[in-house]
Amino acid sequence: xxxTEGPEIRDTKAPEGPIEDRWDKRKxxxxxxxxxxxxxxxxxxxxxxxxxxxxAATLGELGYNVTSFCYQDSPRRAHSIAAQGGINAAKxxxxxxxxxxxxxxxxxxxxxxxxxxxxxxxxxxxxxxxIDQAVAQGVPFAREYGGLLDTRSFGGAQVSRTFxxxxxxxxxxxxxxxxxxxxxxxxxxxxxxxxxEMLDLIISDGRARGVIVRDMVTxxxxxxxxxxxxxxxxxxxxxxxxxxxxxxxxxxxxxxxxERGAYFANPCYTQIHPTCIPVSGEYxxxxxxxxxxxxxxxxxxxxxxKNDTRAPGDIPDEERDYYLERIxxxxxxxxPRDIASRAAKNVCDEGRGVGPGGLGVYLDFRDAINRLGxxxxxxxxxxxxxxxxxxxxxxxxxxxxxxxxxxxxxxGGLWVDYDLQSTIPGLFVVGExxxxxxxxxxLGASALMQGLADGYFVLxxxxxxxxxxxxxxxxxxxxxxxAEIKVRxxxxxxxxxxxxxxxxxxxRELGKLMWDYCGMExxxxxxRKALERIPELREEFWQNVKVTGTAEELxxxxxxxxxxxxxxDLAELMCLDALVRxxxxxxxxxxxxxxxxxxxxxxxxxxxxxxAWEHTADGPVLHKETLEYEYVKMTQRSYK
Amino acid sequence: xxxxxxxxxxxGPSDAGRMVTYRVEDVSPDMSFLEMLDVLNxxxxxxxxxxxxxxxxxxxxxxxxxxxxxxxxAHGEQRATTTCQLHMRHFEDGATITIEPWRAAPFPVVKDLxxxxxxxxxxxxxxxxxxxxxxxxxxxxxVPVRKEDxxxxxxxxxxxGCGACVAACPNGSASLFTAAKITHLGxxxxxxxxxxxxxxxxxxQMDAEGFGGCTxxxxxxxxxxxxxxxxxxxxxxxxxxxxNAK
Numbered sequence: 001x002x003x004t005e006g007p008e009i010r011d012t013k014a015p016e017g018p019i020e021d022r023w024d025k026r027k028x029x030x031x032x033x034x035x036x037x038x039x040x041x042x043x044x045x046x047x048x049x050x051x052x053x054x055x056a057a058t059l060g061e062l063g064y065n066v067t068s069f070c071y072q073d074s075p076r077r078a079h080s081i082a083a084q085g086g087i088n089a090a091k092x093x094x095x096x097x098x099x100x101x102x103x104x105x106x107x108x109x110x111x112x113x114x115x116x117x118x119x120x121x122x123x124x125x126x127x128x129x130x131i132d133q134a135v136a137q138g139v140p141f142a143r144e145y146g147g148l149l150d151t152r153s154f155g156g157a158q159v160s161r162t163f164x165x166x167x168x169x170x171x172x173x174x175x176x177x178x179x180x181x182x183x184x185x186x187x188x189x190x191x192x193x194x195x196x197e198m199l200d201l202i203i204s205d206g207r208a209r210g211v212i213v214r215d216m217v218t219x220x221x222x223x224x225x226x227x228x229x230x231x232x233x234x235x236x237x238x239x240x241x242x243x244x245x246x247x248x249x250x251x252x253x254x255x256x257x258x259e260r261g262a263y264f265a266n267p268c269y270t271q272i273h274p275t276c277i278p279v280s281g282e283y284x285x286x287x288x289x290x291x292x293x294x295x296x297x298x299x300x301x302x303x304x305x306k307n308d309t310r311a312p313g314d315i316p317d318e319e320r321d322y323y324l325e326r327i328x329x330x331x332x333x334x335x336p337r338d339i340a341s342r343a344a345k346n347v348c349d350e351g352r353g354v355g356p357g358g359l360g361v362y363l364d365f366r367d368a369i370n371r372l373g374x375x376x377x378x379x380x381x382x383x384x385x386x387x388x389x390x391x392x393x394x395x396x397x398x399x400x401x402x403x404x405x406x407x408x409x410x411x412g413g414l415w416v417d418y419d420l421q422s423t424i425p426g427l428f429v430v431g432e433x434x435x436x437x438x439x440x441x442x443l444g445a446s447a448l449m450q451g452l453a454d455g456y457f458v459l460x461x462x463x464x465x466x467x468x469x470x471x472x473x474x475x476x477x478x479x480x481x482x483a484e485i486k487v488r489x490x491x492x493x494x495x496x497x498x499x500x501x502x503x504x505x506x507x508r509e510l511g512k513l514m515w516d517y518c519g520m521e522x523x524x525x526x527x528r529k530a531l532e533r534i535p536e537l538r539e540e541f542w543q544n545v546k547v548t549g550t551a552e553e554l555x556x557x558x559x560x561x562x563x564x565x566x567x568x569d570l571a572e573l574m575c576l577d578a579l580v581r582x583x584x585x586x587x588x589x590x591x592x593x594x595x596x597x598x599x600x601x602x603x604x605x606x607x608x609x610x611x612a613w614e615h616t617a618d619g620p621v622l623h624k625e626t627l628e629y630e631y632v633k634m635t636q637r638s639y640k
Numbered sequence: 641x642x643x644x645x646x647x648x649x650x651x652g653p654s655d656a657g658r659m660v661t662y663r664v665e666d667v668s669p670d671m672s673f674l675e676m677l678d679v680l681n682x683x684x685x686x687x688x689x690x691x692x693x694x695x696x697x698x699x700x701x702x703x704x705x706x707x708x709x710x711x712x713x714a715h716g717e718q719r720a721t722t723t724c725q726l727h728m729r730h731f732e733d734g735a736t737i738t739i740e741p742w743r744a745a746p747f748p749v750v751k752d753l754x755x756x757x758x759x760x761x762x763x764x765x766x767x768x769x770x771x772x773x774x775x776x777x778x779x780x781x782x783v784p785v786r787k788e789d790x791x792x793x794x795x796x797x798x799x800x801g802c803g804a805c806v807a808a809c810p811n812g813s814a815s816l817f818t819a820a821k822i823t824h825l826g827x828x829x830x831x832x833x834x835x836x837x838x839x840x841x842x843x844x845q846m847d848a849e850g851f852g853g854c855t856x857x858x859x860x861x862x863x864x865x866x867x868x869x870x871x872x873x874x875x876x877x878x879x880x881x882x883x884n885a886k
Binding site: 387 | 651652668670671672674675676678679682684685686688689690691693695696697698699700701702703704705720721727729750751754756757758760761764765766768769770772774775776777778779780781783784785786787790791794797798800801824825828830831
């Protein structure tokens with residue numbers, strides 16, 4: 001796949017000056033809209049997870065006229081709901097040495113020096129407000145007997161700054177945002193459209209002015225116009241077919257915005273989560289995460305000997321390899337996710353993996369149960385243990401869990417500036433859908449933090465500044481009609497192929513290819529193979545896919561086919577991005593770039609930049625944004 | 641395993657609907673229930689038939705999107721389990737399984753096993769929140785909360801809004817769903833100022849949506865995937881009574 005290089009991105013709109021003052025400066029410089037005018041300003045928010053739900057609710061509270069969309073039957077079901085472990089915040093309630101600066105530092109380091117300092121510092125600053133907001137909403141965080149909030153440790157940190165609600169933190173935070181959103185719906189500031197899917201972005205006079213959506217119940221294609229559009233449509237991990245994402249998660253909204261001109265940044269940055277339940281068979285439809293919090297008390301090991309078929313309980317301690325504790329004594333089982341995942345892959349590649357196919361490692365609670373008692377372990381992790389037993393039929397109180405890495409999160413996404421605005425004026429992108437804060441690897445419990453920081457605190461300020469120039473007048477009718485025709489044509493094409501293969505069968509094949517060639521380990525050879533194979537498979541898809549039913553009704557096959565079509569195009573860009581970035585960093589591991597110990601080796605001289613891809617008729621154009629580190633010195637990460 | 645499925649098929653709200661029989665072969669006991677339906681649907685598509693429409697998303701038992709009445713029981717016979725977390729190892733080889741949508745007047749069928757649960761959102765809109773705009777909150781530690789209250793509030797807050805309680809209730813009541821939210825917020829100090837008005841507004845909305853009343857049969861809590869206890873309904877009734885006495 002050919003690409004060309006375009007001009008660098010030089011201005012990210014971050015204010016100058018000391019890092020701790022930048023967000024205050026931006027808040028003060030952001031223009032305000034008077035309350036009477038806010039009602040005349042219309043904002044569309046697509047997606048109702050932590051970022052979109054909190055953004056829509058907050059914009060509604062401020063008095064803007066908001067329209068919100070989600071593909072589920074209720075905004076409460078967005079996939080943020082499945083986040084288990086917790087949310088980071090620099091409250092330093094434990095007095096264990098935490099601070100805004102330390103959270104900032106840990107996040108920049110954890111992201112392997114591929115995130116923007118200004119954005120990350122703001123994230124750490126705002127983190128403390130999120131906890132206050134959530135508690136005030138009635139989010140039932142875990143508490144200690146004195147009535148104060150409890151915290152725990154997560155990977156990549158040596159302080160205890162993760163607030164949690166048993167293993168359901170995402171659910172509780174999302175319900176908080178959902179309830180705030182429903183309150184605004186009742187107040188009439190937000191109009192909600194459930195079971196609607198965004199299929200194109202409307203651009204008029206160079207500004208994002210609306211969306212084309214499909215009513216998934218009636219099949220009707222609708223146009224919705226506004227003064228600004230916010231995409232909060234999540235990540236694209238489902239390009240791998242098997243991931244911990246919900247089945248409906250897809251790239252369509254951000255991909256079609258990309259086709260309309262929004263740059264796509266670092267598409268190859270994929271997070272493979274180390275603690276997921278291993279695949280059990282060909283029919284597998286998704287993978288289930290076991291929260292990283294389990295690594296607080298669970299010990300990861302494999303047998304010392306290859307192909308050891310003894311039951312785990314029959315293997316004595318001296319014949320076990322607690323490899324994370326051995327290789328990384330300082331962080332032990334709490335090393336960041338990318339490192340834990342690769343270490344698991346390495347021991348399995350050595351033939352020491354456990355379970356079917358040797359693709360698994362043990363996560364063992366024996367010692368924690370002996371030390372703390374079964375009740376204490378049950379209180380902390382009971383629901384996770386139950387979930388594990390339900391899926392595998394094995395009881396983790398008696399036998400160690402088997403875990404294996406799985407695709408979990410995508411750090412890449414649409415490029416945004418400090419204001420969370422994409423390269424299309426008036427198109428803002430929040431949460432996992434943007435690329436901004438996690439660099440090449442996200443730390444555990446930071447996704448919830450980022451989603452809510454964006455939605456409750458950052459976006460309402462920056463969108464306000466943009467809207468201070470509005471309303472923007474009539475939308476070009478031709479632009480709307482053209483977008484609508486494009487959407488109808490694509491649906492028509494999908495309906496008319498009438499081939500012999502299901503959309504899912506193509507998706508599975510694409511996913512396997514991506515996992516094999518652009519997964520935990522990437523090489524020039526594997527990526528070139530993928531770039532050869534993807535266009536062939538896409539060609540076959542458009543010749544041979546079968547969509548049943550009609551487009552004028554609830555049609556889950558059609559929905560799926562449209563999403564798979566976009567995954568093909570995204571997959572190609574991911575592989576290209578991974579091919580061009582010849583260094584290893586965070587979740588992006590190029591086998592050609594590793595040190596003597598097999599750790600990821602960055603190439604700061606050539607790759608300390610964001611790769612932002614522009615979509616053009618002549619192929620992708622790469623724009624680099626150089627990353628500068630004024631506060632955190634770039635070092636090779638070490639968790640030893 | 642080889643199974644016979646009897647599945648409710650209904651092309652849309654105006655269709656009368658009917659049970660249709662399918663054979664599924666070579667089912668692995670490690671499959672989830674929905675994966676078993678995926679396999680059937682893949683076959684139906686290739687054969688040119690319309691696959692069975694059903695709601696699902698996270699497939700981890702937390703989003704609340706899936707829900708089917710399996711052999712007459714909402715989410716199937718395994719306790720405290722959503723349909724997506726139910727695995728085929730709990731069925732016998734050769735068994736016949738009936739699969740139907742939630743049935744309740746306020747949950748009209750959209751297609752096959754997909755129903756419209758937007759009534760639940762409207763109950764939350766009526767008052768299932770604490771009125772606290774973003775940015776206005778005091779420090780999180782300014783109000784300590786007794787651990788017991790926080791834990792009990794959490795237990796009620798785990799409701800996933802799937803609607804199994806309504807499907808199981810002989811009266812089609814949404815009491816357990818509504819009471820879970822009233823209890824969650826009513827147990828916390830942050831929820832006190834709006835406690836009684838919330839209970840009244842939410843119960844009134846529940847009635848307006850056409851859900852039936854509670855007669856303490858307990859079918860709801862028996863099928864609830866999160867095990868929300870029946871006590872919550874007592875809490876709701878108490879708050880509702882106090883609100884009306886004012």
